[in-house]
Amino acid sequence: MKTVKRIFKIIFFILLIPILYVVIAIIHGTMTDFVPEEEIELKVQQANKKEFIAESDSTLSFIIWNVGYGGLGEESDFFYDNGGFLTSKGKMVRASKENVEKNIQGAVDFLKNNPADFYLLQEVDFNSKRSYHINQYEKYNKILPNYTSTFSVNYRAPRVPLPVFEPWNVMGKMESGLGTYAAYMPSKAIRYQLPGEYPWPDRIFHLDRCAAFHHYPMENGKELIVVNIHNSAYDKGGTLKKQQMDYLKNKFQKEYQAGNYLVIGGDWNQRPSKAIASEFGGNKFDDPTGLVVPNTYFSDWQWAFDPDMPTNRALQNPYKKGESRINLIDFFLVSPNLNITAIEGINMDFKYSDHQPVKIEVSFATPSEKEVEDTDMDAEK
DSSP states (O other): OHHHHHHHHHHHHHHHHHHHHHHHHHHHHHHTOOOOOSEEEOOOBSOOSOOOBOTTOSOEEEEEEEOGGGTOOTTOOOTGGGTOSSSOTTOOSSOOHHHHHHHHHHHHHHHHHSOOSEEEEEEEESSOGGGTTOOHHHHHHHTOTTSEEEEEEEEEEEEEOOSTTOGGGOOEEEEEEEEEEESSOOSEEEEEEOSOOOOTTGGGGSOOOEEEEEEEEBTTSOEEEEEEEEOOSSOGGGHHHHHHHHHHHHHHHHHHHTTOEEEEEEEOSSBOTTSOGGGSOSSEEOOSSOOBOOTTSSTTSEEEOOTTSOOEEOOSSOOOTTTSEEEOOEEEEEOTTEEEEEEEEOOOTTSSOSBOOEEEEEEEOOTTTOOOOOOOTTOOO
16 A cells, blocks of 8 residues: 555656746746837947938838848747747757857858948847857847848747646746847937737746847938837737737827828738739739738838748748748838838748848938828728
């Protein structure tokens, strides 16, 4: 009888250990949860002498790219995209250091060889275990010595304990965010915390989504406002994105009504309504959520994307051209008082990231070319 009791005690303690581990991980995550203020002034690095933008400048160029923190090149899959919340199911939690270094070098080479006035990058790791604590933000700074830059953190956690039942293989320490680089000196740069959050305890291990607003003074007394964004993913039904889009719409409209010019770009984690799946790309279109930017969202503004070039690929498996599922979720929104002169999706065959860059060129419209109109925020068109 004593032997049976002893066996039951051993079984009880064996079962208790993983439960205690999960409880401790949740308590630790809750106590160390990054809770940013709604508005934070960003530090501007590498001061640039170009303080004003002249309306007479022929064009300004912008490149957006979610660089996938250096860990999501063509050879990668990802455990979370395979439903591996509890275990990795044999999928990648983090890439090898060799592949991370290869992907980061690919991003460095891209920035060197593709000149632009503004670079808006997402998933730039500052100090994360998943990318071997390589400071990618500073790496990109070094190859853009004449640019100003800001870093807007949207993922900060001392330890992300996923997958839950593989404590030896967790994502670990995380510090990542939006890196913005410009050939001009902003008068101010502000990080705005986007509304909406996942239920507890999920929210303590997810990104704190934000938008980085950069204000560049113009010689005509107005401002060019460049916004780097990265909206929520893993958002079933788009509940969080709707809150974020409504919040952003209000801010964009206020700036436009003040006579300012806006270029907004990044990873929206939804496709523009005019990017029709049946006409897109040529590979397998992957739109598992079906989420699109509503037609009523700034219908008189300009959505800019390359309809023939995918910007994102699925991570269930390593990339295989012609077979991997693809999508278009990285694009620009441009205010009506600017002219779009060029838009191009840049094909890299997803070699260095699960996203691809997009480049746009804009010019300033004169009043005779395009009259600034007030937009009714509540109008249903």
